[in-house]
Amino acid sequence: MHETVLELLQRNAAHAETFRTRFDDVQDGQHPEAVTVCCSDSRVLQDHLWGNDDPGHVFTCSNIGNRVVQRTEAGEVVSGDVLYPIRHTGTETVVVVGHTGCGAVTATYDEVTDGLDEPAGITHCIDVLKTRLEAGVEALPDGLSRDEAVNHLVEYNVDRQVEFLLESDDVPDSVTVVGVVYDFQDVYGGERGEVHVVNVDGETSVDALAAAHPDLGPRVQRLWAY
Template sequence: MDRRILADLLGRNDDHVAALPPDVFDSHRDGQRPGVVSVCCSDSRVSQEGMFAVDEPGFLFTSGAIGNSVSALVDGERVLDGSVAYPLRHTHTEVLAVVGHTGCGAVGAALAAARTGEFPAEPGVRAAVEALLPIVEAGLDDPAVVGEGDGEAVDGTTDEDAESDAGVSVRDRLVEYNVHEQVAFARGSDEAADATVYGFVYDLHGVYGDRDGVAYLVNADGERDPAALRDLVGASHDDHVATLL
């Protein structure tokens, strides 16, 4: 039993309580109406509240999933995950943000599975990687991901971080590809039919630019053209638009 971690958790909660204004929950105790539901990859380096500087309750409905997957398998059918469907249908949330991140281990695991047939041993982790596998396999057939060639990295290697012809790892290109696929799946669901769906990649490796922690907009309701996305965000935020594909 790690009592040190327990003490750290409770101490951090004390800090949280001390920082709360006395009336912070007054307008939220009996319900919620968050403006955004975000789906981010399950990763300790990628804080959903942190990346959007959310320090108050009631704005961001968060869902974490391996590979920032928006789907779940129910009775053999892939459907919109309940943690996404619930706020869209029951809390009047109108915006869904799908957030991938550079260096994603889940995408790397699916890439390794595509190339070697090997999966993580844990059943739950394996299931999540298996759900990503068709996306990764499709991405490996896309020249925008691997360059012109036979589905391997252009240098002939099979390493998950092998570079494409633009000097960016295949894995990071697949991260963005996966975001696009997750956005498309969400937009095709009944629950998200009236929602605005944005796709982001959170950069902690300097892949898209030279500032760590930037959430780069790569997709807005299926629109992927950087010029159109810059028009959408305006001049004050056009440095948040970039693409690897």
């Protein structure tokens, strides 16, 4: 067996030893308090970033670019991965998690500015992002480096995903939708690995968010007030 698989199995054995009693209350069903939509980047450890060790607490979805949009024959709809816990497990909080240095956003930026040649599967994902990020690329402030432009667009992408959820008839008005950015590149000036709130139910003004949610304190932060 390949060494990597053996190592994964060894780590799983340690996991099973630690978690064997933690499934008692969730073996027959789940009622997660939040559904998170994260980028599938290997540097974004979905449960760890929340300090979550409780099975059944967070319903985690991931894909490149933390997309909530799924293309179907009927048009664009909220991804079933995100919609399932909203419809079937009583979950009323959605958190869209972007991250600094996102490769999918970088690829979309490069596609918009220079064009890319990628396999069809990657092209499909980038195209879903591209339709939402093109306007953001055009609106970027002057003088940004490529890395700075990407991190501005990370916020812009989170905003567009939140917007799509809020506008969908499939998502009840009772659901709270929060957009955040996970920073491990010292972009926001806090600790590496901190989550920064950039959007709550479509509100993106830092001042308005801070006033409406004083308990969030310094976690309300944005790079780009466009």
